[in-house]
Amino acid sequence: xxxxxxxxxxxxxxxxxxxxxxxxxxxxxxxxxxxxxxxxxxxxxxxxxxxxxxxxxxxxxxxxxxxxxxxxxxxxxxxxxxxxxxxxxxxxxxxxxxxxxxxxxxxxxxxxxxxxxxxxxxxxxxxxxxxxxxxxxxxxxxxxxxxxxxxxxxxxxxxxxxxxxxxxxxxxxxxxxxxxxxxxxxxxxxxxxxxxxxxxxxxxxxxxxxxxxxxxxxxxxxxxxxxxxxxxxxxxxxxxxxxxxxxxxxxxxxxxxxxxxxxxxxxxxxxxxxxxxxxxxxxxxxxxxxxxx
Numbered sequence: 001x002x003x004x005x006x007x008x009x010x011x012x013x014x015x016x017x018x019x020x021x022x023x024x025x026x027x028x029x030x031x032x033x034x035x036x037x038x039x040x041x042x043x044x045x046x047x048x049x050x051x052x053x054x055x056x057x058x059x060x061x062x063x064x065x066x067x068x069x070x071x072x073x074x075x076x077x078x079x080x081x082x083x084x085x086x087x088x089x090x091x092x093x094x095x096x097x098x099x100x101x102x103x104x105x106x107x108x109x110x111x112x113x114x115x116x117x118x119x120x121x122x123x124x125x126x127x128x129x130x131x132x133x134x135x136x137x138x139x140x141x142x143x144x145x146x147x148x149x150x151x152x153x154x155x156x157x158x159x160x161x162x163x164x165x166x167x168x169x170x171x172x173x174x175x176x177x178x179x180x181x182x183x184x185x186x187x188x189x190x191x192x193x194x195x196x197x198x199x200x201x202x203x204x205x206x207x208x209x210x211x212x213x214x215x216x217x218x219x220x221x222x223x224x225x226x227x228x229x230x231x232x233x234x235x236x237x238x239x240x241x242x243x244x245x246x247x248x249x250x251x252x253x254x255x256x257x258x259x260x261x262x263x264x265x266x267x268x269x270x271x272x273x274x275x276x277x278x279x280x281x282x283x284x285x286x287x288x289x290x291x292x293x
Contacts, residue, residue, distance in 0.1 A: 004049045009056040014211065022047040027159050033210035034164040037091065052212040054086055061205060068196040077104065077119060078197045082205070083126035089214040097122075098169070102176040106198040110180065110190040119192070163207035173202070 005021065007013045018026045029050065061082050065075045081101045088094040100118045103110060160166050205212070 001046075002048050004051055006051045006053055009052050009060055009212075014050060014052070018050055022050075027162055030208060030210055031162075031164045034168070037094075037210075037215060038168075050211055052208070054212060057086070057205065057212040058082065061200070064200050064204065065197065068200070070194060070196050074105075074192050074194050074197060077122070077192055078194075078201070080123045080126040081105075082201065084122050085209070086213050087126070091215065094213075094215040095172075098172055099176055101201065102173050102198065103180065104190070104192050105194050105201075106173055107177060107180050108190055108193045109186050109188060111184050111186045112188045114184060115188075115190060115192075160203060160207045165209050166202070166207040169202050169206050173198075 001021065005017055007017060011026075015026050018024060018029050022029060024032075024047075029047075058079060062075065062079060065078060070078070081097070081104065084097045085094070085101065088097045100122055103118060104115070104122070
């Protein structure tokens, strides 16, 4: 049994891998991670940890916010917030980041000085500009990349509503709004307030936080509290594909035809070797092999 499995942000991959290795549904896995993180009496099972490549998550968040026409400066701050959330490897840091994220994007009126303080802290802690973990993040600046296929659609809302983390976010959101109204009364407009940002983080990505975040539990012997990326592996295959497919952007008939030729060539060569090896021991088969090849 592998300790950890890192994969793309693909729900077919996630569901099938979770069931194959852990013998449980994805929703059960997510809620088990929640219990492991927030319940002192919970005893975690020794099962494989599922991890989504953090680069894929960042790309998906960026693409989703771009499609919703979120202002660039707000989008950039949102990416910093998601990065800090992903890097939060303990309960205190996780709760603090969540509170700041809700304040920055989910509260319409926030004192200017208070807002400046938390935005600076988030941007400083995100390590987004210098961390190797997010080395592939420059791809998020290309809005033409279509990540729609890795964004959960409305059919997944039932699973989202049953996620304990989603319910936790809703309660936290109400608490933050109440505290801000009672302790930080102000008329200062929050320039980063965005229902698109807060709804995207809350509804689309946060319910699956154990799959891409660092904080997965309080039991170091059975949990790995760090982010993971398969960017190195994908880079290797990308370079390999480019060696015989110089125009990967042309995903049309020409690409399919050229790829088909390569596949047929590989199959033909292997078949030829197999038939010739067997024909050396059988004269009749040798004659048939020569006719076929």
